[in-house]
Amino acid sequence: MSDxxxxxISGLRSGYGGETVLQGVDLNITRGEIIAVVGRNGVGKSTLMRTLTGLLKPSAGTIHFQGRDATADGADLRxxxxxxxxxxxxxxFPELTIRENLMVGEVAGRGRGSPNYDRVYRFFPILKERSRQRAGTLSGGQQQQLAIARAMIGNPGLMLLDEPSEGIQPSIIKDIARNxxxxxxxxxxxxxxxxxNLDLIVSLAERGYVMEKGRIVAELGADEIRSRDEVRKYLTI
Known part of the structure; x- marks a missing residue:
């Protein structure tokens, strides 16, 4: 893994309308890491994700991705x-088939190699079995698998997963973590x-950041992020 x-991300501020949610967030990810941002509901975690994707424009701070300043980039360029x-x-996309949803994901990967459908279907065989089925008719867990596969097909360098366990049965959560x-x-x-989800955090993340009121207030090393007791205290009300 490269250092x-x-x-x-440095000093990142963002929000909705006149309300600032992110209050100067600093964090970094090196190549090949799996990092978790943990905290109670409403502390700004999803706002952070939407700002990193370009769906929200930051009001201050910088985002550098792969060595270049991406702060002003829109969602399509990112x-x-x-x-x-x-x-x-x-x-x-509920009216599109599974295959058509994956084809949408190909657009993001142009120039980064050919889409690897064999790999996607190896991870999520049900998507191959039901490739002609409309996505809106899938269960919540199957739709989550499709959403991950749609991102995978573009060969990204960084995947942002926002609450992947939400509304998903435990067996599927374990599959997602393993995949x-x-x-x-x-x-x-x-x-x-x-x-x-405590189980997903401790089984997947290699280190973590704790967010409170739009700020990063602590960093969790490998031992801490894998400790159920340690992580639990940042999730409970």
Whole structure:
């Protein structure tokens, strides 16, 4: 793993309308890391993810990705440059088939190699079995698998997972954790995970950041992020 930061965020401020949610966030991710941002509901975690993807424009601070200043880039350019986003609530295209959803994901990967459908289907075989099925008819867990696969197909350097366990049964959560770990191991993709599910955090993350009231207030090393007791105290009300 290289020590060169893949993503470096400094003094990031962002929000909605006149309300500032992120109050100067600093964090970094090196290549190949799996990082979790943990905290109670409403502290700004999803706002952070939306700002990193370009869906929200920062009011201050900088975002450097792969060595270049990406602060002013829009969502389309960030996706083309290698940031894959799996949003909270999945947001698949319900009227499109599974295959058509994956083809949409190909657009972001142009110039970074051919889409690897064999790998996607190896991780998520049900997507191959049901490739002609409309995405809106899938279960919540299957839609989450599709959302991850849609990001994977673009060969991203960084995957942003926003609450991937939300509304998903425990067996599927375990599958997601295993698949993300394997994908990270095989391809070196970095992962930034925003999550409330204790089991997923401790089984997947290698280190973490704690967010409160729009700020990073603590960093968690490998031993801390894998300690259920340590992580739990940042998730409980």
């Amino acid at each position: 060169q930061p893949l993503l470096n 996706a083309r440059n290698g940031i894959g986003y799996i949003p909270q609530g999945r947001e698949v 993300v770990r394997t994908l990270n191991s095989e391809t070196g993709v970095s992962v930034l995970l925003v999550e409330q």
